[in-house]
Amino acid sequence: MWATLRFLLRFRYRVQLHGLEELRSVQGPILVLPNHPAYVDPPLVLSHLRFGRSLRPLVFADTFRSWIFYPFCKASHAFEVPNLKSHSRDAHRQTTEMIDRVVAGVEAGNDFLIYPSGRLKRQGTEVIGGARMAYELLTRCPNLQVILVRTEGMWGSRFGCAQTGGVPDLAGAARLALGSLLSSLLFFVPKRKVSLTAQAIDRSQLPLASKESLNRFLEAWYNANGGEEPTFVPYNPWFGPREFDFEAVQREGAVDADSIKPATKQAIAEMLAEHLGRPLDAAENIPTMTLDTLGLDSLERMDMALEMEREFGFRSNHVPTTVGEMWLLAEGRLASDENDEAKIPEIWSKPPKDDGAIPKALGETLAESFVLRAIERPDSAAVADQLSGVLTYRKLLTGATLLSKRIAKLEGDAIGILLPASVAADTVFLAIQLAGKLPVLLNWTTGDAGLRHAVEKLEVKKVLTSQRFLDRLGIEIPGADVVSLEEMRGGIGKWEQVSTYAATYLAPRSFLRNLPQPDRDAPAAVLFTSGSEALPKAVPLSHRNLIADINAGVNLIQFGQSDILFGFLPPFHSFGLTAAFLMPVLTGIRVVHYPDPTDARGLARVIRSYGATLMFATPTFLQYIFGVSTPEDLQTLRTVMVGAEKCPDALHDRFEAALPSAVLLEGYGITECSPVVSGSRPTDSRRGTIGKPLDCVEMLIVHAETHQPIDDGETGLLLVRGESIFSGYLKHDGPQPFVEVAGASWYNTGDLVMKDPDGFFHFRGRMKRFLKIGGEMVSLPALEEPLAKAFPIGDEGPRIAVEGIELDGGRQIVLFTCEEISLRDANALIREAGMQGIMRLDEVRVVQQIPVLGTGKTDYRTLRSWVSEMPASAEQKSA
Known part of the structure; x- marks a missing residue:
């Protein structure tokens, strides 16, 4: 094999060997340590450095599994190691285990070829830096004999980093190389001159006092002839580029x-x-x-x-x-x-026929609505993300059905879901519905304590998640067993997959006959309140609640069959579950997901690549997107609705300037209301308001203490009722949030609003975010508003927040800010907004970052704890 490989490499490389003769006398287990200028130097070294020993190279998983190197790796008994460019706790563990396995291999008499740097070099000199592999092996294996190899002449190759400024596309470089060989008729390919120098090093010459001293020794040996300048060798003798601007690559990649x-x-x-x-x-x-x-x-x-x-x-x-x-x-x-942008299947750009009607859910339960939609348009694109690609309704139904059979056998009626916005989360949620069990959406941003609270409250025994996702989070779920989707999918046989998929063609209505038959008012999903002000409460939303909100929400936004919704809010977020998943899937609208709402560049890239036209977001996340995108990235958007917090005027202005043909709408929602309660319509909106009620919701404003209805134009407590409103918290020790007014039961939102003469509702703040001082109410949101206008949400999130507490005989109201502003100047801004007297701040605290929940809301609960735990300094109070 090595002779054949050496023959093939000679078509492109002219190799000179130095020091090979002295290697034949080396005894004992051998460790060969080369420098690493390009992907192609391992086959060069292994095919030319033949001295009667069989070397096992250590190869990163990505390279090991690539089509071009896989046969070579198998033939050479290469040692596959985890790919450390992808950081995770599991990769950390695997690396430690890998070192132990190599040590065991050395003790068994194997010879290894290992690159001390652990990566391709990024510059003309070899840098080992703080890499520990060579040091650990040499200190743990005292009988190891060392051979150093210096490869020169490869810096500038397309298989290295000089031409791209980063790790090259190995498969693409290989295809180009093969094309060059063929176009040059093999024998006429210009030759790159390569020098391989090998030297056996006596262990006594190695400075093994520390990894730093060993690595400096290796760097000095590899760079003994000075750093290399990148060399470009044409790929064809007759045509193509004759030179390459390596300096331009360096300028482009500079920070x-x-x-x-x-x-x-x-x-x-x-x-x-x-x-x-x-x-x-x-x-x-x-x-x-x-x-x-x-x-x-x-x-x-x-x-x-x-x-x-x-x-x-x-x-x-x-x-x-x-x-x-x-x-x-x-x-x-x-x-x-x-x-990286993936190729998007053509089916994604083919919407179903649009008859002009507003789509709606077709059934009375979530499972029935999904199956009916899948039967109606089986081969239309349904969901997509960058990991799973595009799934049609047929494939989504097949996948959910296969998983449902496994989920049905899991212990307990409530099944936890711990997944980001993704095709996997959609499939798992639908599978739980088909299995007749209750999905419980878990919020990982609450940490171990929050997750323990959730699983104990609902008696969740099993939590479905991705091992890759859980590993990245590095969290545990006390009190519940984790079921890995990777493992569950691995247990599905090929025959079962084929037969289930075939059934979608041969007997599609059989999926309806096998559906569970829950009551419409039975819980269909359980979410938890945000925890921004108290411990999260379990919110059961019934099939009736969710379907009513879906149908009314689609009518509010005026969905069309040709729309593409971008759903990136996590499914534990009520908007993420209903608006960014169930609403499009059950009504036949395509939805594309992205798992990380804080990765603004990724969000903008998906909008552009998949042609998203609709999006639900929070102002914070929308600001992140605007901070890194261009108007061209977002040009397909026609409607964006924001909620969860007030949308600043500055963001409205920025949106209108960047996307003049699109509309930015504000909505109002509460987890307990499935969640959308009201919103502006594309044809009936007013900036700064939360719009008008959904068709399925009644809104009533009453006096906060007497609960008597009040007139338009007055601020009062908002009560709501309707099909989308939940029936009460699960396993809740405190009182339920319902009041009787005018002979009917109403949900008490705890929010203060005002209705103007034109029927638009204006959000004034949370009742819990009001302090009672000397018999008067102090609105913390009102204090925050002029400061938020002066310091609007930035690309990194909120820049200010106001929180306070009542004290015996007084109060403490604090402005938390990422900006330098004195207490005097902050209160001056409040006075300029028309507030005075008790409407003032007591303190300013500069913080590095305003805490934000995973839902995108400001974390006022944490801020309140800071106010309680950190008394004001005299200087701050008197500033």
Whole structure:
């Protein structure tokens, strides 16, 4: 095999060998340590470095599984190792286990070829940095003999990083190389000159006092001839490019230090100093400084990436390799490898026939509505995401049916779902419906304590999730067993898949006959309140509730059959479940998902790629999208509805300037109301209002204390009733939120609103966000509004928030802000808005970030705890 490979490589490479003769006398288990300028140097080294030993190369999983290298890896008994560009706790564990397995292999007499840097080099010199693999093997295996190999002449190859500024597309480079060979008639391919130098190193010469000293020794040996300049060798003797501008690649990939906030640079410098045990000097705190040069190995870089996700709330599937990339990740601007645009099947661009009618759900229960829709248009696109691709209703029905048979056998009537917005979440939810069980949507942003509260409250025994997703979150679910979707799918046989899929053609109505028959008023799903003000309460929404809200919501937004809805809010968010999943799927509208609402670049990319026309969002998430997108990215949008918090005027202005042909609507919803209660219509809207009630909802404004109806123009407590309103909290020890007014039962929203003469409702705030001071009510939202206008939501989220508490004989009202503003100036803004007297702030606290819930709302519960736990300083109160 090696002779054949060496013969094939000679068509492109002219290899000179140095030092091969002295290797034949080396005894004992051998560790070959080459530098790594390009993907093609492993076959070059292994095919030319023949000295009577069989070397097992360590190969990353992505390369190992690639079609071009897989036969080579199998033939050479290559050792597959986890791909460390994708950070996770599982990858961390696998890496540690992998080192143990290599040590065991050495002890069994195997010889290995390992790249000390663990990655392709990014510059003309080889940098080992803080990589630990070579050091650990040499210190744990005292009988290992070392051979160093220096490959020169490959820097500038299309199989390396010089031409792209990053890791090249291996399959694409291989296809181009094959085309070059054929177009040059094999024998006329221009040759790249490559030098391979091998040297056996006596262990006594190796500085093994620390990994740093060993790595500096290896770097000095690899770079003994100085750093290489990239060399371009044409691929064809007759036509094609004759030179390549490598400097342009470097300029394009550079991080603009001036575009990074000083606070971000400072936070990253402090984080690096903590990991390194020393502060960074000025020469190191630059965007091009690589983390391995600083001495951080791959596992430490992974730990830092996970720490940054927790600290800053942003993530990328790509582990940062430079200080500049850390800056970008901290500001949510580092692209993820998962975000690469995939080819979208043609079926996605073929909407069903549009008869002009407003679509609606076809059944009385969720399961019946789904199956009827799947029978009506089996081969129309239903759902999509970048991982699962596009699924038709036929495929979605098949997948949900197959999973439902496994779910039916799981312990307990309530089944937990812990998944982001995705095709997988849609399929699992529908499968639970088909199995006749109750889906419980779990909010992972509440942490272990919140999840424990949820599973105990509902007696959830099994939670369905993706192992990959759970591993990235790094959380546990106390009190419940995790069931991996990957494992569940692996247990589905081919025959069962084929027969179920065939049934969608041969006997589609058989799926209706096998449906469970729940009462319309039985719970169809359980969500939890946001927890922004108290412990989350379990909210059961019935089939009647959800279908009423779906049909009225579609009529509100004026869905059309040709629309494409972008659903990225998580399914534990009531808007994420109803508006971004059930509403489109049950009414026949295509929906595309994205799992991470904080990855603004990914959100913008999906809108553009899939041609989304409709979107539900929170103002915070919409601001994230605008912060990184261009109007061209969002040009397909025609209607966007925001809710969960007041939409700032600045965001309205920005939307209208960027998308003049689209409409931005505000809606009002509550988890207990399925969730949409009211909203502006595309043809009947008014900025700053929450619109008018849905067709299925009645809204009544009453006096907050007497519950007597009040006149239009007055602010009072909002009560609602209708088919979409839930029946009461599950297993709740406190009072249920219903009041009797005028002989009817109404849900008490706890919100203060005002109705204007034209029938538009204006949201004034939560009752719980009012303080009673000296017999008068102080509205915290009212205090917050002028400050929010002065400091509108930025690309990183909210910049201010106001919270307060009542104290014995007084109060404490605090402005939390990411901006520098004095208490005097903040109160001046409030006075300019017409408020005075008790309508003032007592303190200003500057914070690095305003806490935000996973739903996108400001986390006032956390802010309230900060007010209670941190007494004001005298300086702050008197400022």
